[in-house]
Amino acid sequence: DTGVSQDPRHKITKRGQNVTFRCDPISEHNRLYWYRQTLGQGPEFLTYFQNEAQLEKSRLLSDRFSAERPKGSFSTLEIQRTEQGDSAMYLCASSLDENTEAFFGQGTRLTVV
């Protein structure tokens, strides 16, 4: 499968723990996006990268959320001190550039207990 890959697919964590999710975009895709999707809602934009540069992070939900894409390839999304309200599906997408279609991964489902 040469599509966008996310790992893990599911994560259960205790409240207060830190979690990190990984996204591997389609090879040669310069843009990488992170979204959050809660039950009954559409995806909610969080942040995006152009190569290794994080060009938008004001939509990250709080300072507990951070994302990196150190070499312009894979990306990680970290949530520190998780709360029950962080339980959601976290989606990653990538595109060649700003004008081309974004392809989504299958997501990481986070459950905070």
Place this chain on the structure above:
Amino acid sequence: AQRVTQPEKLLSVFKGAPVELKCNYSYSGSPELFWYVQYSRQRLQLLLRHISRESIKGFTADLNKGETSFHLKKPFAQEEDSAMYYCALRIGNNDMRFGAGTRLTVKP
């Protein structure tokens, strides 16, 4: 405020019947609108975008700036069209605002 509204959470039609999934948006700039689809157990994927003015899988959507709408239509629904449909509005070059989605069920 920039917003996308999909008024129907659920829509059910019979096979062969016309289907229309409604989408309204709120945006002061020049809108760029999309429809995404998610079939059961599959990832979210782009169905169509208004600037392409294309028909995909028999679906079309016309941007109506006067009514601020981008409804998705298909004249004859098929069972394989059953899925979750999301309307989305792109703001700037990166921020995509999605509606809450409409679950379409096409009954045999």
